Amino acid sequence: MNRPKQPKRTTIYDLAELAGTSASAVSAVLNGNWKKRRIGSQLAERITKLAEEQGYAVNMQASLLRREKSKIIGMIVPKYDNRYFGSIVETFETMARERGLFPIITCTRRDPNLEIEAAREMLSYQVEWVVSTGATDPDRVTDLCAASGVRSLNLDLPGSKAPSVISDNFSGARELTRRVLVNYERKLGHRSPLLFIGGRGNDHNTSERVRGFLAAHAEMGIAIDEHHILTCGYAPEKAEEALAAVARAEGSVPMGMFVNSTISLEGVMRWMTCSGHTGAKAPTLGCFDWDPFVALLCEDIEMVRQDVPAMLARVFDIIDHGAHAGSLIEIPPVFI
């Protein structure tokens, strides 16, 4: 730093004074429409240089207050603790920036109140769009946004009042179940129904995956034990406890499982480790989600990878070109 530290930030008025010109000329030059405003190129250059020297940065608050569009886009996301949401956020940020939008992301830790709180805060920042990812109650967010004339959009979990982009849970789950059933038969020499674990029974994704799970069993003529559909929630502890409970009640646990997310898988694996179901005694697994370490380290698991790039491409397609309020776009997940 060769300049004395400013007590206040440099403004266009400071630059105008330094350049011996007016604030509006400075503004026009710095936001690029000086040609339209017929500012001479010499003056433009002088102002640009001065701005650089002074380390000038627009005051967005002032700029946005005056402008009609904020170019800010908000995203609500439940957690950062798995690859799926991580890549959603990273892709979202990148794609938003490519379009000249400024992304604001808030993690709501699966707390419905925080979701609303976060949405409200985003509205205060004049966001143009709110993307609710995996929201517990997306329609409430949509209502809140609509009341302020802000458009919204659901990702991962659908809502009824805004367009939704989600994975094709039914087809993905059916295919995943098929594969696990085949693996199971190959390994143990006989057919047997799988156990479904993880997720919330009343969320769309989980119920669609259960439907796919049941369809695959039906296709292969395998009867299912309804007690083995454990939609116990997403937290690892829940899955761990649910399996332990089944083991306690029935003396054993099915040796083939459909796990609804990597988060639940963490609980399943904890249970496997604690109860000694490892190595040869490890169950045949399928997981509706992907993690690189599991893919590398786990012998007997089939993973579906949700197609995050395709999902976000659709999200921005809707942002750029619109969609019907209740439309549901289902993106096929990828098998590796």
Added chain:
Amino acid sequence: MNRPKQPKRTTIYDLAELAGTSASAVSAVLNGNWKKRRIGSQLAERITKLAEEQGYAVNMQASLLRREKSKIIGMIVPKYDNRYFGSIVETFETMARERGLFPIITCTRRDPNLEIEAAREMLSYQVEWVVSTGATDPDRVTDLCAASGVRSLNLDLPGSKAPSVISDNFSGARELTRRVLVNYERKLGHRSPLLFIGGRGNDHNTSERVRGFLAAHAEMGIAIDEHHILTCGYAPEKAEEALAAVARAEGSVPMGMFVNSTISLEGVMRWMTCSGHTGAKAPTLGCFDWDPFVALLCEDIEMVRQDVPAMLARVFDIIDHGAHAGSLIEIPPVFI
């Protein structure tokens, strides 16, 4: 929605008109200092109810423009693809909110230009602090911020011009190395030097970890092969290639390794899988970072977990109470 959709957002002027009062009364009521401004409680209540009914949300742009402090705090983060950065971001968000700060987070994908670009953008939004996490060139960010009178702070990787909060890499690496050396001896019946892989040779964390790695070897009287310190970068592919290159050149690879991050570990495991170093032939591993699936699935690995809550506690301690510009705070990582 029982109200017609507003073409424009509700402002305090709209509310003032509806309540038959002035905008300043509305403002005073809604930002909570109506007692100081001697607004009657009946009017206050009426305004509050109206605001609720109309779904009013302050225009932060206008509010911040007028106020002296923005209460916005920025964080730059390299990636969202591992648990370490994920929990940094999640903890940061939570702690910022607890203090009434609004967090803005940008992922720079380890691109030095994006780091500067992101910092510049944050300055435009009048952030009060910028936290550079794992930044390639943190001092450049600090300079940029200082030129606008904005304070900054480094996390994970230190800089020389702003206070830095990092892991105690030396002690952590020394202890981790000791443990892996012991595990190796227990498993194979003899002592042998480990291979170090991952990270950038010229970054502070990596060089400190190498120092700890060497110290542990020296303590135990084990000589090291300098060719086996592979600071090949962070990307998984780099680690994979580096190991393949050693195998090609020397015919084999040391059966004990110190891996510098989970990202590099991903590459190491890919190499292990591809080259058949699994099961009994798997190397004894240590990883300076933690991942739940690795911890559960990998037999022969020792992991250090960086103490994210403690690190962020110190970060906010500095934000709340200050620290010297160049101070370096080292947080001991946790062994599980």
Added chain:
DNA sequence: CGAGTCTGCTCAATCGATGGAGCAACAATT
């Protein structure tokens, strides 16, 4: 030469919220 056009700029209102200053109206005190 005067009217019209073009160039290069400045003026001033504006966005919405905030807060210092001030003004009625009424109560309390001397």
Added chain:
DNA sequence: AATTGTTGCTCCATCGATTGAGCAGACTCG
């Protein structure tokens, strides 16, 4: 009755950038 104090509000300048309107001066053309 005159003064002082209190309550409950309103007025208006302000934050910094943007933009429609407008104004000199130079240049063009019939």
